[in-house]
Amino acid sequence: MINKYAQTIKSELISNKKVGAYHHLVFEVGTMASHVRPGNFVAISVGGPTSSMVLRRAFAIHRSMDRGASGGVIELVVAPHGNGSKWLTSLPIGSYVKLTGPLGTSFGIPTEQVRALLVGGGYGSAPLFGLAEVLKSRGSRVDMVLGASTAGKIYAPIEGKRSVNSMTITTDDGSAGVHGRVSDVLPEIIERNSCEIIYSCGPMAMLAAISEIADKYNLIHQCAVEESMACGIGICMTCVIPLVDDEGQIRMQRSCIAGPVVDGERVIWNTGGSIPEGTLGAL
Amino acid sequence: MINKYAQTIKSELISNKKVGAYHHLVFEVGTMASHVRPGNFVAISVGGPTSSMVLRRAFAIHRSMDRGASGGVIELVVAPHGNGSKWLTSLPIGSYVKLTGPLGTSFGIPTEQVRALLVGGGYGSAPLFGLAEVLKSRGSRVDMVLGASTAGKIYAPIEGKRSVNSMTITTDDGSAGVHGRVSDVLPEIIERNSCEIIYSCGPMAMLAAISEIADKYNLIHQCAVEESMACGIGICMTCVIPLVDDEGQIRMQRSCIAGPVVDGERVIWNTGGSIPEGTLGAL
Amino acid sequence: MTFNFATQFGKSEFPNPIFTASGCAGSGKELAQFFDLRELGAVVTKSIMRKPRSGRPTPRMAETPSGMLNSIGLQGPGIEEFLAHDIPWLKAHDSRIIVSIAGETIEDYAFLAKRLNSVAGISALEVNISCPNVENRGQVFSCDPVTAAAAIDAVRRNISDTMPIIAKLSPDVTDIAAIAESCVTAGADALALINTLLGMVIDTNTMLPKLGGKTGGLSGPAIRPIAVRAIYQVRARLPHIGILGMGGVSNGNDALEMVLAGANGISVGTATFGNPTAPVEIKNELENLLISKGFDSFAEAVGFAHRDPSANRSKN
Amino acid sequence: MTFNFATQFGKSEFPNPIFTASGCAGSGKELAQFFDLRELGAVVTKSIMRKPRSGRPTPRMAETPSGMLNSIGLQGPGIEEFLAHDIPWLKAHDSRIIVSIAGETIEDYAFLAKRLNSVAGISALEVNISCPNVENRGQVFSCDPVTAAAAIDAVRRNISDTMPIIAKLSPDVTDIAAIAESCVTAGADALALINTLLGMVIDTNTMLPKLGGKTGGLSGPAIRPIAVRAIYQVRARLPHIGILGMGGVSNGNDALEMVLAGANGISVGTATFGNPTAPVEIKNELENLLISKGFDSFAEAVGFAHRDPSANRSKN
């Protein structure tokens, strides 16, 4: 059962720091922290009690820290995008928000050592650092590639950079790292490090491009997708993406509970805004 | 022209103190303060930029202080009633609100000395203290009667109490002053002090009762009415009350610009939720 | 004396009047992670159709001031998979069940009713007739008294007399009370008021409609005044019919508003998206409000706002 | 090249497409204390009737989530006092004027049109047909294509051919595009979309309808998705007709949404209650947005969301 440990809590914001184009936020979440796996997300109410915004906002959990009896914390990396995320990133510390989590699937982590390549686009790097820690703790090699339109939109904390074996940065405007896209640098890195599995998180177009490369090199590709979500808990059917099920049948499946982390091979990419032929209703 | 000096400004909240059932709020308003007359009100946006509350809230100006070049302030006395006033009274100092004022008519103040009786119900006492100051400064005698359901809902600051010649308090539950309504004590006070004019502000039912007494003693009665207001500036026609015009014709007139202060004699009281016979459309 | 919170639709009794709204509770399972479904009057299932449907392309949602648009397009697994999975699960968890059905033809409605007639454990059928009628230029069934009645009639003829039928109406009509009357004449025991209003958002960045399906259904607090009006109008026209009210109910006070207007039950939809435990919180708040106002039973409060104010029969 | 912000309804030109909404600008005077009325495309007056009317009892308003209800009941001084006071004042202040008229009978509309035919300085007539027809069980004129057309026809026959007629429609109908078509056939040059939706709020303290008039009209941001949908639908059906859009426009981005959906002009109503200078701020924001998106003229943006997205004719 998905969301087995999900709780709805009132959570205190205990740190709010601007980092480049993003805000790094830390929330007190009590026992919730102990149930968080890399790739999970939280849904947060925005705008306060008389808000005109009725839906929650979804954010990947950047890291979680279980501190036992003294209660755990989770960290988020949030881009001030529209009204909801702008409200959230402008909250003073000491504010409380209503928050539900941990939600969704997490990255599958092999018990043996692997040679892993982690690819993030924009704030999509957020969940990758927690993942990198777990992989490293199991003795795996971790290479990381982060891409964004411009330098300010690369989120890569120093501890995070240190904890990986290699870190490559690309920007569309060349303001940091390689001038270009992540897909431009992946083949070389895969070949150089004999990567066995790709973990990715970022815009859908980027994930599609990575999937193509994973296909070509015959690598496993676990990606965290992002579709507009109204509920985040599987009850509204707005967040669907076309996924191939075990019987080979394409179904519009809920990315909030069948995802956000899905097997890249199962996603029908580039549907150009229509439902792929032969798709059936989801369960 | 009504609202000749009205401005819309961003105004800083510089003090917020709980006083009984109310909050005493002080706002920086710059030059607006110099145009405030007793009885005027302000309209304030509530709930912030993503608020679901689209209408402004009206509050009588308790006092205004013009401090010349350093900018003036206005004081309000606000009851946390519904969502809007609760939001306002819970604002931390340093917050900014959008505010339009001064709006509406003011109490007419005779240039000669008069024997004035000021009657307030609940937060309706708010505009009376500023009025009392002006009257006293012109050498008038000022008696004041304040009524409310219970002691906590009597707003009477100490300086205010000191500045009037007499102060009578009534409460419905007897928790302070006389056990009863303001209308119970008025005849005696009017007779004892030979009052010549009544100024009042409070719930419509109270104003109606005072009007009857004013009628009986043949006194002038200037009252500040309160009807649900959507705009506060005369453009929506929601705030109308039946008023008799100079030609003796009843018209549904806007209490935000023909009022809030009106001649009690001209109001058709106790309409029981219907339009009085013979009423014509307002201009 | 204890407060009697029970309500009734047709011959079915429910321990309390708070239900989920169709399409806003998944298959029940997903919500069960947040509260025990037995706490609700009933779970109303997503509208189920004859065949599996993949629905409309994404994006399927757009937030609007105090509301949202959705264009799910009735995605679903079809009646057979639904009966094989969802119903057994709900029964195994002792949830009371109202099945919502939707069709594209009158024949679809008849087929679905017949198919459900043999299924045990269903408390009522909600018949979603706010769907495009493929045989009539895609005009929504509930937009016309004749097609609305035809759909209800098809259900009534194919299901047991004791099964309550709740006809779910679209507010996008000139005279909703007339449609309601027509459905009742055709055999509906109750009306579900209201489905979403047709709306649209244009994305000012792409300068194109935001939803993949262009238009979508508007729900949430924004539409509550429309829903209250519809409930009040239909209650005035049909004083003894059942009404399941919905549209923007987010707290106990909102629910009370609809009850006073004439609703015998309340479905909670969009509010659950923003707060998974909303239905249960609303149930508790409504019960406390009714008790604090001096009502002895829920039934006493239904339609209370229709009384003559001068008679002054106010509570307390 | 300078940006061309002008728009047109029928034969009348306006320097910019931002107007007040009928009933939301008093007689003009009151707003003039906050900005110069010449800054607007035009002032649309409150709907004026043949005789003075005292309107509905108070309370006449209720705030709702992201909106409000009003039940003014067309209070007004009647056409003669209006022509004696309001029109001369507006003319003296060089405001462009669109007069809104409302009637209870077809004869009222004919009378008002005839009376206005001799008045100089009016740029267009907005014909509010969202009013109850006393000769037809109080059914609103614009709820039926036949009565809607009859009202427009009565105006058209009694006013100069060169006077643009803007028919203002109620969204509370099953098919607004059909009503629009019918009005155009009867002689309307443009449609005003949308008037308020019928709603109700029940006061849970008194447990009675909150408004003196029980029901009221819902306006404000809550209804914007309905308005955008109506504009889009009517624009799709009638590609060359004028459309004056309104319903919850509170900033330049909201206005742009309606323009892209097909509006040739925008009326600002409820937003002005919350912020007296809203119309002017919206005008400036819309102009800046259109320029930043690379449009050379306002006209170019009207209905832009109807283009084929695959053709990729996006601006910039």
Ligand SMILES: Cc1cc2nc3c(=O)[nH]c(=O)nc-3n(C[C@H](O)[C@H](O)[C@H](O)COP(=O)(O)OP(=O)(O)OC[C@H]3O[C@@H](n4cnc5c(N)ncnc54)[C@H](O)[C@@H]3O)c2cc1C
């Ligand atoms: C699983 C998941 C994880 C995410 N993780 C992060 C993260 O770590 N950091 C971060 O900055 N953002 C993240 N996002 C995106 C974030 O949810 C949106 O940026 C945010 O909801 C926008 O809200 P807004 O009010 O600022 O914008 P608005 O455009 O005003 O939002 C309007 C509505 O659309 C929805 N919406 C808008 N954009 C998105 C989007 N990209 N994805 C889903 N719903 C959207 C909102 O939730 C809201 O309901 C994530 C999204 C998903 C689905």
Ligand SMILES: Cc1cc2nc3c(=O)[nH]c(=O)nc-3n(C[C@H](O)[C@H](O)[C@H](O)COP(=O)(O)OP(=O)(O)OC[C@H]3O[C@@H](n4cnc5c(N)ncnc54)[C@H](O)[C@@H]3O)c2cc1C
């Ligand atoms: C001229 C005038 C002066 C006032 N002076 C004061 C004052 O000094 N102190 C004070 O505490 N209150 C005063 N009020 C009342 C105050 O405006 C309302 O209590 C307040 O608007 C309630 O808003 P809310 O959001 O808390 O309540 P809600 O009930 O949520 O308000 C909903 C809507 O109804 C309107 N409304 C509700 N109650 C009233 C009311 N009594 N009068 C007018 N509109 C109302 C609100 O403005 C809002 O638009 C005054 C009202 C008027 C008209």
Ligand SMILES: Cc1cc2nc3c(=O)[nH]c(=O)nc-3n(C[C@H](O)[C@H](O)[C@H](O)COP(=O)(O)O)c2cc1C
């Ligand atoms: C995402 C979503 C899906 C819906 N699906 C259905 C459905 O399948 N069948 C139906 O009858 N109504 C459906 N509705 C309408 C709701 O049941 C309800 O009538 C409407 O949303 C108003 O209630 P609310 O404001 O509480 O959501 C759906 C609404 C939403 C928001």
Ligand SMILES: Cc1cc2nc3c(=O)[nH]c(=O)nc-3n(C[C@H](O)[C@H](O)[C@H](O)COP(=O)(O)O)c2cc1C
């Ligand atoms: C208080 C009020 C009074 C109105 N009076 C009229 C009127 O007299 N005639 C008319 O055609 N529309 C009237 N309307 C409707 C508005 O003109 C407009 O169509 C509607 O409010 C939607 O726009 P908005 O959301 O910007 O207010 C009125 C609306 C309000 C809120």
Ligand code: FES
């Ligand atoms: S966001 Fe509601 S089902 Fe996924």
Ligand code: FES
């Ligand atoms: S409050 Fe709008 S006219 Fe008085």
